[in-house]
Amino acid sequence: MAKTQMKQEKLTTIGFDADDTLWHNERFFHDTQAQFAALLADYADPDHLAQRLLAAEKRNIGQYGYGIKGFVLSMIETAIEITDQKVPARVIARLMETGREMLAHPIELLPHAAETVQALAETHRVLLITKGDLMDQERKLAQSGLGDLFDGVEIVSEKTPDGYARIFERHGDGADRGLMVGNSMRSDVVPMIQAGGWGVYVPHGLMWEIEHAEPPLDAPRYRALDDLGGLAWLVAQIG
Known part of the structure; x- marks a missing residue:
């Protein structure tokens, strides 16, 4: 499906976290x-x-x-x-x-990262939304080989509901037609749901204690997957 046709779809824009979602960190x-x-x-x-x-x-x-x-x-x-x-x-x-x-450590992509971003980039706008040091994140993105697939890259100091609302308005059709996927409940999932979008949790084996938060189990736009391999299917189910 061409990207010019996406406005007819309910979900038009997919945001990916970077560290421990797309590559090891x-x-x-x-x-x-x-x-x-x-x-x-x-x-x-x-x-x-x-x-x-x-x-x-x-x-x-x-x-x-x-x-x-x-x-x-x-x-x-x-x-x-x-x-x-x-x-x-x-x-x-x-x-x-x-x-x-x-x-200086080389980038190692997590399972299903490359094919999932590639598949969704063919049907939706895809964004990279990450926290961290600007130069280091730019280095990792360049080494990942995924950079050309993203329609927008946002390196932010913190991930908040207001921040997600602005990003998905700037690059897409608003947070309500956006989805954010990542390994941090606190940064990737909860604030995106609070902004009105979909939040998809993909756990990583290691988690920094500062990024811990309780899952919003009662939120209708919350989903969890074992790994990125199921994301394209989930996006298709959402519509």
């Missing part, structure tokens, strides 16, 4: 956090260190935003705090090195 944070725990094993047990790091990340989101750079700065801050400002310089150097390694 959170596992690299977990691997780095394990290295962080090993580096500071003489100062704190892993569980306590993880709690302190999470608290630092929550404090710092407003200043640093989401992504690898803010994560590294939060690790450094936590290391300074947990050691009473006695953290060895070699530890700080290693944390900075792990950040550079994360920023």
Whole structure:
């Protein structure tokens, strides 16, 4: 179906989250956090260190935003705090090195990501809507090989109902004729439903605690899938 014919359809625009929806991301944070725990094993047990790091990340989101750079700065801050400002310089150097390694890590697409975006791009407008560092997200999109399929790319500081309403109005026919799919209930699903659209949850094995939210089970426009392989079918069922 040509894109010029889509206005006759109930659903015209599909938004995709990026990290841990289209490609792997959170596992690299977990691997780095394990290295962080090993580096500071003489100062704190892993569980306590993880709690302190999470608290630092929550404090710092407003200043640093989401992504690898803010994560590294939060690790450094936590290391300074947990050691009473006695953290060895070699530890700080290693944390900075792990950040550079994360920023250079090649993209690995998740199952069904490429074929699903390709299939839906033939019948609907498709958007990439993601949080995080601008340069890093642009790098990952370029390496993914999916960039040319998207009708619009939005890299935002936060995902909110008002933000989704503006994005789907700008790139589509409004949130009520849009669908957002992602692995975060808090960022991808709940605010899109609050904006009047469809929210589709596709879980990933690893989830950052900050992204947790309860599923809106009573919402008529909420759906959940095991993986992206069922998304094209679901979109066809919605109409």
